[in-house]
Amino acid sequence: MNLRKLLRVARWEISNTAGTLDRRSVLLGVAALALVGSTAVAGVTGVGTTPNDGLYRVGVTESSPFHTPVDRATELEPVSPSDDRATLRVVDTDPTDRSARVVPPQTQKAQAALSAFGDAVRRHNTQLMNREENQSAAFPVRVTVQYVVQSDTGVSVDTGGDGDDDSNNPSDGATTDAATPADDTVSVGTATPAVTQSSDRTTVDGQTGGDDQTPRRTATAAEGGGLFGDGDDGAGSLFTGQTTGSPAEIAPPFPFGSLILAFLFLVPMNFIVQAYGSTILNERIDRRGELLLVAPLSALDIVAGKTLPYLTALGVTTVGVTLAVDGGVLSVLAVFPVALVYLGATFLGAMFARSFKELTFVTVTITVFVTTYVFVPAIFTTIIPVALISPLTLVVRDLQTGGVATTLGEYLFSTGPFYVASGMLFLLGAGIYREEDMFTQRRVPAKLLDALDAQLSGRLSVLLLSAALIPFVFVAELLGIAVLVTFPEELTIPVLLLQVAVVEEVVKSLPLYAAFQRDRFERSYAAAVVLGVLSGVGFFLGEKATAIAQVVGLDNLPLGEAALAPAGLGPGTTLGLLAAPLVLHVTASAVAAIGATRTWRQYLLTLGLAIGLHFAYDMSVVVVLLE
Amino acid sequence: MSDFQFLRRGTRRVVAGREIRSLLSEKTIVLAIVIQLFVAGFSSFLVVGLVSLYSPDDSQAGLVDTAVAGDDTDDLTRAVQQTPGLGVQQYTSREAARGAFERNEVDAALLAAGGDEGRIAVTVLVPDSNIQTTLVVTQVRTALRTYEQTERAQRSDQLTRATLDPPPRSASNNYFGFTYTVLVPLLLFLPVFIGGSITVDSLTEEIDRGTLELLRVAPVTLTEIVEGKLLAAAAITPIQAVAWMTLLEFNGTPIANLPWLTLLVAGATVVVIVLGVTLAIATPDRRVAQTLYSLLTLGLFGMTALSPLSPINAAARLAIDTPSPASYVTSVAAAVVAVVLLVGVRQVVPWERVLGE
Numbered sequence: 001m002n003l004r005k006l007l008r009v010a011r012w013e014i015s016n017t018a019g020t021l022d023r024r025s026v027l028l029g030v031a032a033l034a035l036v037g038s039t040a041v042a043g044v045t046g047v048g049t050t051p052n053d054g055l056y057r058v059g060v061t062e063s064s065p066f067h068t069p070v071d072r073a074t075e076l077e078p079v080s081p082s083d084d085r086a087t088l089r090v091v092d093t094d095p096t097d098r099s100a101r102v103v104p105p106q107t108q109k110a111q112a113a114l115s116a117f118g119d120a121v122r123r124h125n126t127q128l129m130n131r132e133e134n135q136s137a138a139f140p141v142r143v144t145v146q147y148v149v150q151s152d153t154g155v156s157v158d159t160g161g162d163g164d165d166d167s168n169n170p171s172d173g174a175t176t177d178a179a180t181p182a183d184d185t186v187s188v189g190t191a192t193p194a195v196t197q198s199s200d201r202t203t204v205d206g207q208t209g210g211d212d213q214t215p216r217r218t219a220t221a222a223e224g225g226g227l228f229g230d231g232d233d234g235a236g237s238l239f240t241g242q243t244t245g246s247p248a249e250i251a252p253p254f255p256f257g258s259l260i261l262a263f264l265f266l267v268p269m270n271f272i273v274q275a276y277g278s279t280i281l282n283e284r285i286d287r288r289g290e291l292l293l294v295a296p297l298s299a300l301d302i303v304a305g306k307t308l309p310y311l312t313a314l315g316v317t318t319v320g321v322t323l324a325v326d327g328g329v330l331s332v333l334a335v336f337p338v339a340l341v342y343l344g345a346t347f348l349g350a351m352f353a354r355s356f357k358e359l360t361f362v363t364v365t366i367t368v369f370v371t372t373y374v375f376v377p378a379i380f381t382t383i384i385p386v387a388l389i390s391p392l393t394l395v396v397r398d399l400q401t402g403g404v405a406t407t408l409g410e411y412l413f414s415t416g417p418f419y420v421a422s423g424m425l426f427l428l429g430a431g432i433y434r435e436e437d438m439f440t441q442r443r444v445p446a447k448l449l450d451a452l453d454a455q456l457s458g459r460l461s462v463l464l465l466s467a468a469l470i471p472f473v474f475v476a477e478l479l480g481i482a483v484l485v486t487f488p489e490e491l492t493i494p495v496l497l498l499q500v501a502v503v504e505e506v507v508k509s510l511p512l513y514a515a516f517q518r519d520r521f522e523r524s525y526a527a528a529v530v531l532g533v534l535s536g537v538g539f540f541l542g543e544k545a546t547a548i549a550q551v552v553g554l555d556n557l558p559l560g561e562a563a564l565a566p567a568g569l570g571p572g573t574t575l576g577l578l579a580a581p582l583v584l585h586v587t588a589s590a591v592a593a594i595g596a597t598r599t600w601r602q603y604l605l606t607l608g609l610a611i612g613l614h615f616a617y618d619m620s621v622v623v624v625l626l627e
Numbered sequence: 628m629s630d631f632q633f634l635r636r637g638t639r640r641v642v643a644g645r646e647i648r649s650l651l652s653e654k655t656i657v658l659a660i661v662i663q664l665f666v667a668g669f670s671s672f673l674v675v676g677l678v679s680l681y682s683p684d685d686s687q688a689g690l691v692d693t694a695v696a697g698d699d700t701d702d703l704t705r706a707v708q709q710t711p712g713l714g715v716q717q718y719t720s721r722e723a724a725r726g727a728f729e730r731n732e733v734d735a736a737l738l739a740a741g742g743d744e745g746r747i748a749v750t751v752l753v754p755d756s757n758i759q760t761t762l763v764v765t766q767v768r769t770a771l772r773t774y775e776q777t778e779r780a781q782r783s784d785q786l787t788r789a790t791l792d793p794p795p796r797s798a799s800n801n802y803f804g805f806t807y808t809v810l811v812p813l814l815l816f817l818p819v820f821i822g823g824s825i826t827v828d829s830l831t832e833e834i835d836r837g838t839l840e841l842l843r844v845a846p847v848t849l850t851e852i853v854e855g856k857l858l859a860a861a862a863i864t865p866i867q868a869v870a871w872m873t874l875l876e877f878n879g880t881p882i883a884n885l886p887w888l889t890l891l892v893a894g895a896t897v898v899v900i901v902l903g904v905t906l907a908i909a910t911p912d913r914r915v916a917q918t919l920y921s922l923l924t925l926g927l928f929g930m931t932a933l934s935p936l937s938p939i940n941a942a943a944r945l946a947i948d949t950p951s952p953a954s955y956v957t958s959v960a961a962a963v964v965a966v967v968l969l970v971g972v973r974q975v976v977p978w979e980r981v982l983g984e
Contacts, residue, residue, distance in 0.1 A: 102795070111797045116804070132786055134782075140746055141778055144749070250768045275918060286835075286836060356828035357650070357825055364821065
């Protein structure tokens with residue numbers, strides 16, 4: 001790669017893009033942005049219709065005191081009790097007293113309406129009491145919620161079943177420290193240490209006993225400022241809910257905070273990435289890219305040069321959004337790798353796609369996948385360590401006043417797969433940045449094989465590629481854990497193990513299939529076994545990178561343990577257990593490689609065998625370890 | 628009504644058929660459906676996950692052991708006992724309760740003490756870093772509300788207003804409405820958005836590759852080609868929407884007023900596709916066309932969603948079977964705007980000249 005050449009391509013890309021913009025498009029774009037902006041502002045400030053306006057009709061007489069709360073609730077629409085469209089009827093025989101009978105039919109809708117009605121009445125009561133002179137009689141109870149780390153829980157999720165998950169884990173004591181990141185951590189970002197109660201608030205004094213040793217977080221947004229932590233005394237932040245006030249004001253931690261974050265960061269990225277995909281695919285239409293290809297530039301120069309402007313735009317957007325939500329350096333550092341993966345995946349997608357239509361679908365798929373990956377785990381930000389697989393968790397922590405500090409290990413665990421994966425995506429795409437793949441209408445699977453084959457040269461490269469693909473395996477498996485963690489353990493472990501076996505065997509053998517089909521290696525069984533062994537060894541070495549997982553204590557989660565134990569990382573590891581996974585990987589990929597020398601069907605057959613082998617091994621290891 | 632004649636004439640249908648076949652052969656439509664399936668699955672996963680987190684009845688977490696300690700805790704204890712899903716452990720002192728909580732012997736602790744102006748201050752200890760946190764906070768809040776009512780009743784002589792008795796607890800999960808206000812609109816309007824996006828791609832690509840020029844030697848006019856493409860995209864989207872609603876119905880979510888929902892989606896589709904066609908022709912390349920298309924669709928959709936004729940609200944109310952007159956009007960309005968646009972675009976825009984350039 002040559003920096004001067006790279007910058008020249010970048011400059012060319014910028015001037016080229018600017019050239020396609022005419023005044024009309026710019027004006028339209030500005031108008032569209034203004035429209036989106038004003039809509040967003042209107043939506044945030046709560047002007048206009050909401051989706052749940054008038055979802056349920058409540059039959060209530062106008063004379064009843066219950067008419068007012070129904071009328072005020074947006075979800076409810078008051079109708080006459082005789083109206084047969086009413087979902088729910090309030091029978092108020094005596095409008096002068098303060099009670100009434102509700103007769104809901106036994107339908108889900110009526111029950112939901114009843115729940116909304118209850119909320120409306122409680123809100124109304126609070127409003128009534130707010131107007132009272134004597135506020136201490138109106139709100140006689142004042143609540144302060146404190147989130148406290150309990151000493152013995154570790155991080156294992158109590159699924160309500162057997163309680164002996166921890167007891168057979170001999171390394172429990174050793175890993176608990178890492179697993180409760182609240183204490184003794186090095187702060188990467190600007191997170192402030194645990195905030196205690198500010199003295200002007202009504203709190204309970206008197207329990208000074210063991211207070212000081214307890215890592216405690218009273219997540220009041222005392223320091224204010226910003227979208228996610230503003231408000232004065234008692235107003236809750238988006239991530240922890242309201243923590244002080246009357247019981248009605250207490251709000252549980254709100255799981256949608258991270259979704260809003262995901263949208264804030266990813267939606268602007270989406271536009272940049274879409275344009276990036278277009279420019280890459282544009283080169284491939286009508287052999288337009290040929291001029292660049294024959295220029296004295298390497299494929300990497302061209303790719304990097306064309307990418308640089310968009311990467312810069314993504315960086316600027318990330319910093320902008322971070323400033324808007326009042327985040328710090330950690331937020332930028334956490335989101336940037338996500339942008340890299342987004343860009344890398346789009347690049348590869350644009351190299352594979354045969355038409356703009358296909359590219360649109362590829363882009364949408366990437367968007368959905370990336371959003372899901374960063375969002376699902378982040379819901380559990382304050383709850384379970386799985387959340388750390390999403391960099392958004394780091395952003396949430398960064399935004400929380402008094403949130404948990406992030407260690408370097410945690411940062412690497414969270415973003416490492418993103419960095420390596422984006423690098424691999426770009427390499428795979430750059431490998432087929434050549435005439436025969438760019439300007440032909442080859443099928444996508446064929447291009448994938450080309451891309452994999454292009455990364456291989458000698459036998460040792462098999463080992464390297466196999467190891468380098470680990471982040472994708474890691475990402476796929478972690479996503480599996482994150483999705484399955486809410487379901488009962490007995491059910492999910494076999495499903496998870498099957499997923500692990502499929503993902504790992506495919507990753508190990510697909511490059512070999514690609515190489516054999518492109519006649520890179522001699523199609524003999526001997527060669528297949530040798531390459532299979534090499535691929536297995538490479539994967540095994542790469543898999544040791546998952547040792548990072550232990551740093552954050554993922555293995556304390558039963559599911560995490562199940563996924564990692566077969567790799568020899570589980571508790572009670574002996575030399576035998578360490579050698580076993582190596583033997584497994586080598587054998588399984590050698591089996592799969594034999595079919596890979598032949599046809600697609602024979603490859604599928606041996607791949608199936610390898611997956612079966614892998615699954616059986618994993619299952620028995622987990623059964624032995626968890627029994 | 629000669630303007631609708633074009634829908635029946637053969638050449639457009641040929642072009643539309645070609646368009647649909649090309650979508651099928653590229654398997655792109657499959658990808659589109661996979662995406663939607665993923666979004667739907669993901670949303671239901673969210674609903675299931677959230678319901679089990681928030682609703683004590685559906686959760687397998689069992690009883691939440693709650694330590695109660697402090698001065699004069701009889702009423703507080705009773706309130707906790709009355710709350711389903713909470714179990715009471717009484718402690719003699721706040722220190723003891725806090726200790727028990729920290730040793731993980733109980734799942735939550737309520738420490739009561741006298742506060743200012745005769746209030747009662749309750750400190751609630753809930754576990755951090757635990758999947759139960761949200762559940763615990765929700766349940767404890769229920770107990771504390773009951774407690775507040777009791778305490779308020781004891782001070783009623785100091786109050787001038789009386790509160791209303793809340794209705795009995797509902798057996799519903801709070802996310803029943805979520806299905807209709809989020810999932811249904813999402814499944815209805817995501818295909819619409821994607822449909823318009825395909826049209827932009829299809830046209831910009833033909834213009835870009837110069838294949839539109841080639842088609843001129845075929846016995847079809849450019850207008851017919853554009854309308855054929857329009858027809859193809861407009862046909863696919865409502866079919867997808869109906870399919871999704873049928874699937875939801877199978878899944879136990881009753882969907883009412885399907886014809887009205889279809890009309891709404893069909894109208895919205897045509898509007899969005901006409902926008903797409905216009906942008907594809909009016910702007911120089913795909914990057915610009917797609918970006919403008921996304922932004923404008925997003926903005927327009929957001930604007931209408933806030934207006935009284937909100938398509939999201941209309942979809943939700945129609946599907947849950949609480950339609951208002953505005954819901955019907957929204958559907959009809961979408962259809963009317965669609966027809967006006969179809970006819971208008973056909974009459975006003977000189978396609979042959981625009982495309983010939």
